[in-house]
Amino acid sequence: MSGNKTLFQAFKETPIKTNGHGNRDAGVLKEAFDRIDSDMESDIYGSGKVIEEFEEKMAKLLGKESAVFFPSGTMAQQIALRIWCDEKGLKRAAYHPLSHLEIHEEDGIKELHGIETVLLAEKDRVITLEDIQKMKEEAAVVLLELPQREIGGQLPDFETLQAISAYCQEQGIKLHLDGARLLEVLPFYRKTASEICSLFDSVYLSLYKGIGGIAGAILAGSEAFTKESKVWKRRHGGDLISLYPYIVSADYYYDLRADKMEKYYQEAKGLAEYYNTCEKVSTLPRVPVSNMFHVHYEVSKESLEPILVGIYEETGVGLSGYLRETGESSCYYEVSIGDLYETIPEGKLKEVFNTLNEKLKAI
């Protein structure tokens, strides 16, 4: 732990970083509110101009009848699955074994909603049509995560999405999109958000990943679906008297960054290339399909940490603030490209990765 803390601190102190939009600090909120008049009225329990206008904007973006602002994706997605399970009278949902719901939510879907889950596909690959066709138990709803974050942000091709959508519709299985990073994958698919979402019955979008807001999520679908979701939002304790601190920020950073996803995507491909020139290093996916990827090292965490700290101190460039072990002599971290990437001086990355490669060779 103490070694990890050192890496975290060394990373924190680097003036240049390859990942993200910058620090998660009060400046993020202050910047968004600079242009807001003090007399802008708060939303009140889901009503009011500030929340309704943003929900309409998001519904339009996603090509759905209606959208609801939620404090979190955890809440929004459990509710989406619950609605579809209730509709079918079958409390079973299917998703990837590394879905956010399965590994990051303390089993909320099971403990709060009593929904059983069917795990589709092996952990190290994305869900295929065949996985759904061969599902061992019937499910009311299938959740697809685009991109599949825990395996570096991998994607099925668009034809697979179409085939899955057609199959689910035919079989009376609802299809829900975990689109936490939906905007980030549009450049790869060369599709609009609306074109992707048309394949799904309901859609969740996060507002603090590529968009870089403070927190919050959008859940979109038909009028009947979103109306029902508001009842569950209240049950969950998510129908706050005021959500405007998140809404104003989400709206501001959406406008600032929605059109930058192509740029982040190209930059991610460029950065992955640098990583893949180094010995004992590979990115997953090899060629990124969004602004994110994972960096895998065939080096122990203990050996790699001092190497990275040394590079951060020598070059002033931070690559990651943590390492996650995958075995005795392997580890990885996640990279998400944001606004900071363009601040890296010309030639700097060449220096960083030459040094990294030399040091890894020397182990």
Add this chain to the structure above:
Amino acid sequence: MSGNKTLFQAFKETPIKTNGHGNRDAGVLKEAFDRIDSDMESDIYGSGKVIEEFEEKMAKLLGKESAVFFPSGTMAQQIALRIWCDEKGLKRAAYHPLSHLEIHEEDGIKELHGIETVLLAEKDRVITLEDIQKMKEEAAVVLLELPQREIGGQLPDFETLQAISAYCQEQGIKLHLDGARLLEVLPFYRKTASEICSLFDSVYLSLYKGIGGIAGAILAGSEAFTKESKVWKRRHGGDLISLYPYIVSADYYYDLRADKMEKYYQEAKGLAEYYNTCEKVSTLPRVPVSNMFHVHYEVSKESLEPILVGIYEETGVGLSGYLRETGESSCYYEVSIGDLYETIPEGKLKEVFNTLNEKLKAI
């Protein structure tokens, strides 16, 4: 509805208001953040200085081992009851028929947690020791709301609280405090928050009632209890990556207003006296026991609306933005005293209530 809207608008346009701290607008957030440096780091999923320091401050205030910041009281209280039910292996909780959980949460406690409820006391009075002693079914936990908001903010006396606490402890029933307005009742009891809370196993405090923050709640209790509550917070989708917009505001307005509760209480008693001089008007309670009370009119909503609109326009003083019907010729509204009360010019209330009395007499 359209008549109601007119009252709402007339109230909104009054330069002077007897209730509240002022508009719920972006200025509330901006004022709290004015003193915050842009480089103040965000909390991250429940960790970090900004959230931990505030939780410690609230734990100390409430005299509990530990406190957790929640986005909403709805979430915090369902979780408190769930923990106590799980501990006893009995999914039954007892509370007042007009508890927030029973009437404002779309039955979240039942639908999400599968907890049955036992309703204690009649709707129009507070819970007594006898109500608990004569409970028809065994319950794992009793929830007491201080003050009982939906009946004007009534309170049991302190001796009753002590007796209930002793009885519950003896019977192995957990006692939870819905202290949404806990600070507001301290002047009546002449007790500290800690003294009141020592009678309860767990405590919820709202941060946007008398305190006047943007949203958010505190749940406090033993270390083991709050640790478990964080697991449920994640399950509910309340463990947001960043809660600091609410925490910073809560902390700022707590410091600003915690010591003003005595003043609000005295002002509420003064305002209630004015109301009770009018014909066909009575306050509930007759003498307020906190900063809040209800104003009941033995006049139909339709007759009263134009009278109030007229008074708002004539005097510039707004009394309420809505009327709620209780019968064909009766209605009421709620009053909560806040910072605005002291801005009412000397003699103004006398003018307002003389006019009101004259107009009510004339019906």
